Amino acid sequence: MKINSPLEAYKYLPQTNCGECGEATCMAFASKLIDRSGKTSDCPPLVKEKKFAKKLAELDRLLAPEIRQVTIGAGEKAVNIGGDDVLYRHKLTFFNKTKMFFDVADNMEEAALVARVKQIAGYKKFYVGRNLLLDGVAIRAVSNDPVKFAAAVKKVAEVGIPMIFCSFNPAVLKAGLEVAKDKNPLLYAANKDNWKEIGELALEYKVPVVVSAFNDLDALKTLAKTFAEAGIKDIVLDPGTYPTGKGLKDTFTNFLKIRRAGIMGDTEIAYPIMALPFTAWMAGIADPVSASYWETVMASVFTIRYGDIMILHSMEPYATMPEVHLAETIYTDPRSPVAVDSKMYKVGNPTADSPVLFTTNFALTYYTVESDLSSNGIDCWLLAVNTDGIGVEAAVAGGQLTADKVKDAFDKAGFDLKTAVNHNTVITPGLAARLQGDLEDKLGASVKVGPMDSGRLPGWMEKNWPPKK
C-alpha cells in the first residue's frame, strides 16, 4: 500500500457521507480501506458514477498491496497467495496464509493417485471453532511424458482442488493445460532454458506461472521482469529451496531479501514466493519419520519468513498438523483477539448434578478451559460470557466482565440456574474472584471461587464438588 492513513484515502472518496457503504461517514470507510477490512467496491457512488472513475483507479493503485496477489485454481476452492504489505505481522497482520500443496507423481498407479488426492482434499483439523485444511495438489511430471501427465491431471482435476503443474518441459505443461483449461493451475516453472516457451503458455492459457532461478536473485528478477513486460501479471518466484546446510541458510536469506525488496517498493520482484520443503526428501535422510520432521521444520521456517505457497510430500499427521497450525498462527491478526460465540456450552455429558462454570469468549481462554475440563473427564456446563474477546484478568479490570454481563449471558443462553441444575451454584474463575458477592446478588445463586488457572480445576473439583450443603 502506498498510503497508510485514512486521511489520504479520504481524499479520493465522494465525501458525501451517504452511508451506502454501511459506514456513517466517508472517513470511517476510509479507515476500513486502510486496514483492509473494506474494499473500494463497497462504495457504490465511487464505482457507479463516471466522474469518480479516475479517483477510483488512483485509489485502487494506492491501496494495492506491495506484494502482488495471485489466484490459483478456479471456483470456490481457488486460493489467493501474496497480497502482503508489511515485513512484521504486528504492523498490519499478514494476509493470505501460506498455502500448502502436496505432491502426486504422474507415474503413480491411478487408484493410489486418486486416493492420495482425496486424502489431501479431505484433510481437516478442528481449531478454534473452524477446520484447518490443505490447499491443493502439485502434480510432478516424473514421466516427462505429455500423455501420461495429461492423464494424471485429468484425474486430479476431477476432485476439484487447485493444482500446480510441475515440469520444466513445455510440451508436458501444455498437455496438462489442454485437459484442464479452465482450472487456472499454477505452472511450474520457467527457468533460464525454457522461459520463452513457458511464458508463451502462460500468455496463451492465461494462467499464473512460477519463474525459477536457484540461488540467483539477478536471474530471478530478470525472468520476472521479462515476463511482466510481456504482459504476464501473475508471477510466483522460486529462488530454490535447498534442504540442508549452507544451502538452506542461503535460501532463508534469499526469501528475506526478496520480500524486503518487494515491501520496500521494488515492484519488479514484488511477487509471492514459493518454498519447496519437498526437497527434504532429497537430503539423504534415511528414516522417513526424520525426513518428515525435517520437511515440517523447513515448512515452519518458510511459513514464518515469507513463503506464500509451498509444495510438500509427507501427509503423516505428525507432519501436517503442526504445519497447518503454524500457518494459522502466523496469519492470525495479532491486533484483534479471536472470540468464540457467547453461549452455554456442554462439556462432556452434563446432567442436573454437574457443575456450572463460566469464562470469557476469548477463544484462547475458552478453548483452554474447555480442554482442561474435557481432557480430565469433567462433565459440566461452561458459559462463554461476551467480553469482546478479552481474557478474564483484563476483562475484569477493564469492565468487560461484570456480574451484569454474566447474568445477561445466562439469560440469553436461556439457562435457568434454578431449574436446569439442582444445586443452584456457579463457579467463577479465580481471576474474577472479586465478582463473587455481586454475582450472588444478581444471580440469586451460590457462587464459588475456582482456581486462578483452569489447569488446577481437576484438583479443585475433587475438594469442592459437589458443594457441601
Place this chain on the structure above:
Amino acid sequence: MAKKMKLSDLTSMFAGMDVEALEGVTIEGDIEIDLGGLGGGFDPMLAAALGQESAILAQHFARLAGMFGYPVGIGAPAAAPAISPALAAPKLKDLIPAKFDVANIAEWTTQIQEVPIGNTSADGGSRGKRVVVGGEKALPFFPDAPMPNRNQVTIDVFDMRIGLAKAVKENYDEVMDSPGEWAKKNVEKFNADMITIHLISTDPLIKDTPAKEAAKTVEEVLQAVDVPIAIGGSGNPQKDPEVLARAAEVAEGERCLLASASLNLDYAAIAEAAIKYDHDVLSWTQLDMNAQKELNRKLMKQCNVPRDRIIMDPTTAALGYGLDYAYTNMERIRLAALMGDDELTFPMSSGTTNAWGARESWMVSSPLKEDSDWGPREYRGPIWEIVTGLSLAIAGNDLFMMMHPTSVAVLKQITQTLFGMIDTEQVDIAKWIGAEV
C-alpha cells in the same frame, strides 16, 4: 461445415519447412482464422507470410460479401493485424536483464546485551564451559549483521517424580528419582548445553520441601555435571524468593540463572541474591511487553542488577494455544530493542516445554470424530515442541528450556543451520520434480 484452425496449428503443420509464401490454397467451406492465442514454437516469418495470405483472402471475402450485399469490412480488420510481423511475433523475445539489490535495515542501531551463564575456573567457578547468549544486531539469522552467539538449549530436571507426557517420560523414567543422574543423562546422552533444575517440591501445596533441603539438590546437580545451570523454583510466589536465595548461596560463584524474578513476587530478594552470589536473573512476565519493560526497569534501577545479568522470559504459549501472541510479543520486543529501547535489549529465554500442554502433543487421538486421523502421539509430541521453539527462535529467542531429546536434537540442527554452523554436501534440487520418494 465450419472448420476452425488456429494459426499456430498451421505453423506447426509447416514447421521445419522453408515456407515463404502460400500458393494454390484451396478453400472449402467456411474458414475462420484465429489470430489470437499464438502458441509456443511460433515462427514469425511464417506468420508474416500467412498474414499476407490471410489479408488477401480477407479482401476477397470482403469483395464477395459486398457483391452479395453483406455488411462489409467485418472480417477484414480481424485479419489485418497479422500483416504486421511485429504484432504476430511472440511477446517474449529477449530477456530484459535486471540486477537484484536491497538495502540493510537502517533503523537497527542497538546491539542486544550479551549475557554469560556459568563460570569456569578462570571466572572463579567450576563449570567446564560457559555459554553466552544475546549479542545480536539484527533479527535472528538475518543477513544484516552476523549473529555472534548461537541458540542454546537447557534441558529440564525436576527435584521429584512428576507427571510427564508418555513420549517424554520414557526417556527419563530410570533417572527421575535422582536429579544428579537425570542431569548427567541430559548432558551426556542428549547433548544439553545447560541444565535447568526445577525445585518444584518446595511448593507448599506439593511437598513443601524446605529451602535448605532444596539447596542440596542444587549442589547435587552442580556436582553431577559441569555445564552451566539454571535454577527454577516451584512458581509459588511466597516461597520462591526464599528457595532461590538459598540455592543462590550454595551455588555461589557459578553464575547460574535464577528463574524467575516476576512482578508478583519479591523480585528484589532474587535480584539481591543474584548480585551477592554472582548469578544471572531471569526476568519473567506474561505476554505483555509493557510489563516486561517495567520489570526490567525495576531490576536495573531499583535493584541495581547489572545489564549483563538479565535474561527475559516473555512467556511461551504453545503452538495452537497462543503461540501467535508469544511470537508477536517476542518479535516486537526484539525489534524495539534493536531500535534502541534499552529496557528491552536483553536476550530471551523460552519455556518451550509448554508445548507439551497442547493436547495435540500428548492426547492419544483426537476427541473429535470429524478430525482427520491424528496419528501416533509418540511422533506428534516432539514435533510440537520443535515447531513451538523454532518459531520463537525466528522471533528472537536465544535460550530454550526443553524436554524431549528428539526435539532438542532437531531444534539444534535447524537453528545451527540457519546460524551457518552446519555444512553439508549441496543437494541437486533441479531434479526435485523427478525425485523418487
